[in-house]
Amino acid sequence: MANIPQKVVHKYLRHNKKFPHVWCPGCSNGTTLGSIIRAIAELNYDRDGITMVSGIGCSSRMPVYVDFNTLHTLHGRALPFATGIKMQKPEQKVIVITGDGDATAIGGNHFIHACRRNIDITTIVLNNNIYGMTGGQYSPTTPTGDRATTSPYGNIDPVFDICELAMAAGATFVARTTAFHALETQDIIKKALEHKGFSVVEVVSACPVIYGRLNKKGGGPEMMMHMRDNSVPLKATEKMTPEQLEGKIVRGIFKQVNKLEYCDAYANLMSQFNVKEEAKK
Amino acid sequence: MVKKTSKSKDGQILTDGDALELMEVEITEEKENIDYKKSPVYIYYEWCKKCGICVAFCPTKCLGRHPDGSPFVEFPEKCIHCETCDRLCPDFAITGAKR
Numbered sequence: 001m002a003n004i005p006q007k008v009v010h011k012y013l014r015h016n017k018k019f020p021h022v023w024c025p026g027c028s029n030g031t032t033l034g035s036i037i038r039a040i041a042e043l044n045y046d047r048d049g050i051t052m053v054s055g056i057g058c059s060s061r062m063p064v065y066v067d068f069n070t071l072h073t074l075h076g077r078a079l080p081f082a083t084g085i086k087m088q089k090p091e092q093k094v095i096v097i098t099g100d101g102d103a104t105a106i107g108g109n110h111f112i113h114a115c116r117r118n119i120d121i122t123t124i125v126l127n128n129n130i131y132g133m134t135g136g137q138y139s140p141t142t143p144t145g146d147r148a149t150t151s152p153y154g155n156i157d158p159v160f161d162i163c164e165l166a167m168a169a170g171a172t173f174v175a176r177t178t179a180f181h182a183l184e185t186q187d188i189i190k191k192a193l194e195h196k197g198f199s200v201v202e203v204v205s206a207c208p209v210i211y212g213r214l215n216k217k218g219g220g221p222e223m224m225m226h227m228r229d230n231s232v233p234l235k236a237t238e239k240m241t242p243e244q245l246e247g248k249i250v251r252g253i254f255k256q257v258n259k260l261e262y263c264d265a266y267a268n269l270m271s272q273f274n275v276k277e278e279a280k281k
Numbered sequence: 282m283v284k285k286t287s288k289s290k291d292g293q294i295l296t297d298g299d300a301l302e303l304m305e306v307e308i309t310e311e312k313e314n315i316d317y318k319k320s321p322v323y324i325y326y327e328w329c330k331k332c333g334i335c336v337a338f339c340p341t342k343c344l345g346r347h348p349d350g351s352p353f354v355e356f357p358e359k360c361i362h363c364e365t366c367d368r369l370c371p372d373f374a375i376t377g378a379k380r
């Protein structure tokens with residue numbers, strides 16, 4: 001027996017649950033979970049004041065492993081559940097963990113309307129460009145030309161840019177980072193959590209076992225090297241030509257504005273009716 | 282090849298959720314040149330999935346890889362406690378944090 005040091009992240013993990021976790025070797029989901037936990041630890045939030053909600057998918061298994069209030073819901077429907085929680089308990093920090101398929105395919109409708117309402121929820125989209133959990137069908141973010149089990153000769157669909165989509169739909173904080181840039185992810189998630197309004201953080205992730213294998217992108221380390229070598233910070237893009245930007249992942253905070261938040265708008269409305277505090281509870 | 286396992290009494294990695302700085306683990310050590318207890322980096326082999334990310338991104342190349350893919354501390358003196366391995370490991374299975 002020996003005492004060995006333990007990382008801060010373990011404080012927030014349900015370590016009595018099934019660890020090692022279910023994710024494949026080299027999958028970015030675990031790395032991003034670490035960044036999320038470090039962000040929360042730095043902000044010193046009370047664990048009971050956080051609710052983590054997810055839909056279905058590999059990435060959506062995340063709440064299972066953390067010691068917050070957690071909800072593992074239906075495919076694509078994390079945001080409606082989260083909206084209900086936030087409306088009922090506006091003091092809770094509500095975090096939604098979703099995949100690219102979960103957020104932009106089956107849950108696309110919920111996603112744009114949550115953006116439009118500007119409800120104070122932080123949505124972290126783990127974009128691995130594929131439906132990982134169900135074995136590799138293409139998603140709305142699978143790059144055109146790439147292979148999936150449903151596009152064995154290459155995908156012909158143009159892709160959704162999750163950040164553009166969120167900005168256009170009215171989200172008030174929109175950022176992109178990659179799982180490899182763990183410190184940056186931590187920092188951006190901190191800012192997103194502190195932002196009042198609907199915040200979207202797209203984390204470009206590696207699914208080495210399904211997407212990586214189908215597209216010969218190598219294993220976890222190689223896919224992380226790709227994120228390192230093929231991404232540029234937003235600042236650096238100013239001096240770049242469209243040709244140079246071709247195929248690059250742009251990282252940074254694209255939008256950060258203050259607008260009336262949905263729970264506040266609702267409270268304003270209700271205040272006219274002189275609803276008693278007790279009645280609300 | 283030498284295999285180390287680390288495990289708490291009841292088969293879990295942690296003994297107490299609030300034991301923040303220290304966790305009790307059983308270290309079954311056989312013939313590795315390094316004294317695992319004095320090693321700058323701890324690897325929890327129970328959780329490690331041998332993906333190689335820590336080895337690939339360690340800036341000082343202080344980690345090596347066993348034939349089965351699992352990492353080990355090859356050059357303990359090279360570790361600068363940058364915590365890159367900590368941050369990038371998808372499995373919470375390694376810590377290079379300074380103590």
Ligand SMILES: Cc1ncc(C[n+]2csc(CCOP(=O)(O)OP(=O)(O)O)c2C)c(N)n1
Nearest residue numbers: 057058059075099100101102130131132133
């Ligand atoms: C209503 C419904 N339709 C389909 C499924 C099957 N299904 C489960 S996960 C998934 C895709 C998940 O993809 P994504 O959200 O990108 O998550 P990832 O596994 O890639 O992290 C699908 C289609 C389901 N569980 N429920």
Ligand code: SF4
Nearest residue numbers: 023024027058132207
């Ligand atoms: S299938 Fe892909 S996304 Fe799912 S756990 Fe495995 S590597 Fe990760």
Ligand code: SF4
Nearest residue numbers: 339360363364366377
């Ligand atoms: S802390 Fe840094 S230098 Fe030390 S093993 Fe980890 S990555 Fe390498």
Ligand code: SF4
Nearest residue numbers: 329330332333335370
């Ligand atoms: S990064 Fe983690 S899981 Fe991967 S080989 Fe290193 S310790 Fe093991």
Ligand SMILES: [Mg+2]
Nearest residue numbers: 099100130132
């Ligand atoms: Mg996906």
